[in-house]
Amino acid sequence: MIFSSWNIRGLKGVGKLSMIKNFRRKFNVHMLGLIETKTEMVTNFDIAQLWGNGAVKWELVGSVGAAGGLVLMWDDMVFQMNNCYKGARWICLEGVLLKTNFSCAFCLVYGPHERAEKLIMWEELSFLSGLCQVSFCYMGDFNEVTHVEERKGATSLTVSAEEFKSWIQDMELVDLAITDRLFTWFRGQSCSRIDRGLVSLEWLEEFPDTRLRGGPRGLSDHCPMILEVTRISGGPRPFWSLDSWFTHDGFLRMVKEEWRNLGEGQFIDKLKALTTPLSRWHRANFGNMNQRITQLEDEIKKVDDMVSTGMADGTIEARRRALVSFCRKWYIRKELHWKQMSRSRHVKEMDKNTRYFHNLASARRRSNMIDSLMVNGRLIRNQARIKTAIRDFYKGLYHQETSPVIGFRDGLVKQINEEEALELEMMPTVEEIKEAV
Structure with missing residues (x-):
């Protein structure tokens, strides 16, 4: 329509x-x-x-x-x-x-x-x-x-x-x-x-x-x-880093461990392989944010009910402060997530209206979709052909170029003398650093 x-x-x-x-x-x-x-x-x-x-x-x-x-x-x-x-x-x-x-x-x-x-x-x-x-x-x-x-x-x-x-x-x-x-x-x-x-x-x-x-x-x-x-299927969406992950104390440690476990290999291949443990970690730690917030709010209400009936003491008050702190942290994580997804230009402060951010995120995905592409002077609109053209372009752009193997004995590298070698090992002075900057 x-x-x-x-x-x-x-x-x-x-x-x-x-x-x-x-x-x-x-x-x-x-x-x-x-x-x-x-x-x-x-x-x-x-x-x-x-x-x-x-x-x-x-x-x-x-x-x-x-x-x-x-x-x-x-x-x-x-x-x-x-x-x-x-x-x-x-x-x-x-x-x-x-x-x-x-x-x-x-x-x-x-x-x-x-x-x-x-x-x-x-x-x-x-x-x-x-x-x-x-x-x-x-x-x-x-x-x-x-x-x-x-x-x-x-x-x-x-x-x-x-x-x-x-x-x-x-x-x-x-x-x-x-x-x-x-x-x-x-x-x-x-x-x-x-x-x-x-x-x-x-x-x-x-x-x-x-x-x-x-x-x-x-x-x-x-x-x-x-x-x-219309209802257009754009295929699988790319995976990207979320700002809310960095609020979790164990996130960077998990990334370092997973990266080491991937061993040697091409950077792009390792980055692609990292998406699996990251997705698994996200589901385990952020996949039920609403449920976590609801549970914390229920616990806070129980503590408030105890205070209302005169059962409060120092331990109860400390528990309430801890629950409020955890609840605030999860609200911030939730808002960071949807604010990043929406790329909202309207909101300066945190706002709990995640439904608004959720739909802005959908609008952003729609505006990023490529309807047509000029390839070799010809306009194409077929989504499958557009994806193939983009993939082929970047494969050609980032492919490994062959280069001749040249050794030091081929006369292209001049041997330095002892004085030049000592100069290379000297620490730069403050003046040299300022001049270079």
Whole structure:
């Protein structure tokens, strides 16, 4: 299933209808939201022209004069609408995806420019989420960035940008990464990423392979946002080191012992062989973090109950302090694990919302997937061929090169005299070290 939003900056004009129709056909879009249509009214004939046929449902928020305007179209064989809600700058459809019988809501958004109006719109969108009580997908032109690198030439974030980031976190939404471009809006030398897709945690739990990419701009100064809901198997994932392991006192000792036991051999082969004992050690020491935390919390509660009944003494108090210390350590390990997996740029302090981090980790894996690759001037999209091309490239890059065996008697190495030999054995002076550094 494919959903798309596009700020087209005017529905009328030479080539606009053809551009939209070709885009929908090319990407087989099942739901299409058009932003800034600059039209107060559209007809069924207009929608049929845009969609390419008459088998389409649609909703409209008309423009105010030549300002704004939203149109949301969808294939009713894919999505069944139950309720529709509208605001001055958004359209929300609440209903069911028929293929999976999944209850959800889509909201097409056109963010204002002024900070005060943005705050009002975000409050309205928050109310919508509480009203519908289903998984949410917000898409459109939010007219706001969340990171400095999303606006070319910016050195700091505005107040409204910081507030937008806070709103996304408070709503527990995941800001989907765009896999194929840095910016979505272009005008002259100015570039920004102000078009985006935000989905709820429940959405990603249902569709873990949800991905966002940009389409061709065509006649607009905005790129269309294309949200793909697919289930793609990327094969086995690579094994890597986790920061939480280093909080365990026995981790480094275990690694040293296992490395010695592997004996002599190629570094890459030994590293690959090390993954087995590391995986086994991880399962034994970190595989049941939630259970360990629950057990510690239960023990702390028992101690608290003893204190409440007057059975406390110095030993009980010392036991409680030890239990709290262990429990804090396991919370930190758990947060280190999911914070690393998510590579979250939003969180500075530890936060116990591991569900949020877990879904950010899934989003990171999606954005890292390679959809296509140029090999010998030819674009390939088959995942098996992509893996083969990458493997062959690095095998060729890191293969052992043959070199001639040259001895000292071949005249290539000059024999040094006794004075030069003594100079090599002398300790460098402080001045020589400073000069070298």
